[in-house]
Amino acid sequence: MMPILSRRILNRIGRLSTAAALVALLATPGVTQQGVAPIARYTIDASTTSGIAAMGSGMGAGLSMVFGGGGNKMIHTLDLRLGSTRAATPGAPKADHFMPTGAKLGKSVPLYTPTPGTATPREDGKQMPKDFQKPKGRLLIFWGCGPHAPKNQPVVIDFAKVAAGQVPPGLFTSGVNIPADWAISLANSKTYGEWPNGKDRKTVSADSSLIGEHRIAGNYSPEIKFSLAQDFLPAITGKASDMAGGATMLNWNSVANATGYYAWTMGFNPGPDGQANDMVWWSSSTTQNFGGALWDWIAPATVNRLIAQKVVLPPSQTSCIMPAEVKQAASQFMMGNLYAYGPEANFAYPPRPDNPKAAWKPEWTARVRYRSNSMWFINGPNMGGMMRGEDSSTAGQSEKPKKKCRGGLGGMLAGAAGVGC
Secondary structure (H helix, E strand, C coil): CCCHHHHHHHHHHHHHHHHHHHHCCCCCCCCCCCECCCCEEEEEEEEEEEEHHHCCCCHHHHHHHHCCCCCCCEEEEEEEEEEECCCCCCCCCCEEEECCHHHCCCCEEECECCCCCCCCCCCCCCCCCCCCCCCCCEEEEEECCCCCCCCCCCEEEEHHHHHCCCCCCCCCECCCCCCCCCCCCCCCCCEEEEECECCECCCCCCCCCCCEEEEEEECCCCCEEEEECCCCCCCCCEEEEECCCCCEEEEECCCCCCCEEEEEEEEEEECCCCCEEEEEEEECCCCCECCHHHHCCCCHHHHHHHHHCCCCECCCCCEEEECHHHHHHCCCEEEEEEEEEEEEEEEEECCCCCCCCCCECCCEEEEEEEEEEEEEECCCCCHHHHHCCCCCCCCCCCCCCCCCCCCHHHHHHHHHHCCCC
C-alpha cells in the first residue's frame, strides 16, 4: 500500500489552491468602483463530471469499472454558498435557494449554517502520527505536447526532501501568475449557509437544468434574484491511442462554451515490493506547471491570459500528444485527467452604474461558475465508449485491461481501495 505520508502529500497538493483562496482577501467583482462590500454574497459552482470520478465514491468504484463493473454516464454537482454581514433575525439562521423546475430539486434546497468546529491540526511535521512512515520514492514532472520530452525533463522531486520541508521553488507554477480566487466561507461571513449539507439528502440528477429563475431568501440577507441562460456544461470524455515510437495521442470532444482545456496524467512505477516508487506527472502546459490553481475554478479572463501564455489549451484544440518518455517512466498504470473551464455569470443589485465615477453600494452580488472534468484509465477502457454503452472490455482501449490483479500497482490500488481482486 502507498506510504501514508505520500498520500498526505498528494492530498495537500490538491488542497493548496483552495486553502489559498479561503485565506485570500475577499475581492467581490466590481466593488472597486467607489463601492463598498455588499450585504450578501452568493456563489454557485456548477460542475459536470464524467469518467472514473462519476462512478461513485472512492477508488473502489473506479476499480470496479476497470475490472468489468458499470457506472453512471456522468454526474452534475452544485456547490451553493451564501455569506452575509447581517446576523439572523429572528431566531436561528435560515435560508433557501428556490430553483427552476428543471433543476428537479423540489421547490427549494436549504442552505444550512454549520456549527463552527475545531481547527484542523497543522501538518507541519512537528507532531507525527504513530503510524508515520518515512516517504519513499520520487515525483517525476513532465510537461508539453509532443512525441518526445525535451532534454531538461523530467524535473525530479524527492518525496523525503518534500516531507522535510524542502519544497523546490516554482514546483506548482513556474513563472505563471494564477491568482487565488475568492470564496465565501464561514470564516469570512457574519452569517453563512451552504448546500450540499448534512441536513438535506437531495442530489442533482444527470438531466437537471439550471436554466430559468433563481431566488435566494433567508432571515440574514436581502432577497437575491437572477435568471440563468447557461446550463451545466456538456460532459468531456478522453481517449488515449498509442502512437509509433511510444508516444500517446490524447483526444477529447469539443465542449460547447468551454473557454479552454487543460490535460494532465498521473502514473506510477512501483518498486519490487509493490510500494509506490516513482510517481509520474505530465501536463499539457508548455511550462512546468504542477497542479495548484489549475485544478481549481479559473475565471474566463484568467483562462484567456493562460491561453496566451500557452499554459491552457485554446477551446479550438481537442488533442495533445503525451511524450513517449512519460509512459516509459510510468511503466504499469496511468490515469488521464481533463478540465474544460467554462463561462462565468455575475449579477448584482442594484446594478453597477455605467459611470465609473459614480458611487456604488450593492445590496448583494452573485457569481455562477461552470466547469466540466473527466478522469479515465489510459491503459484501460475508453470512458467515452463506455458512456455510449459499448462493451467495457473492447471500448477503444490502448491496451487490454487486466481482469485480475497480479501484484504491482494494479494490486496496490485494489488493496488500497479495499475491493480486493
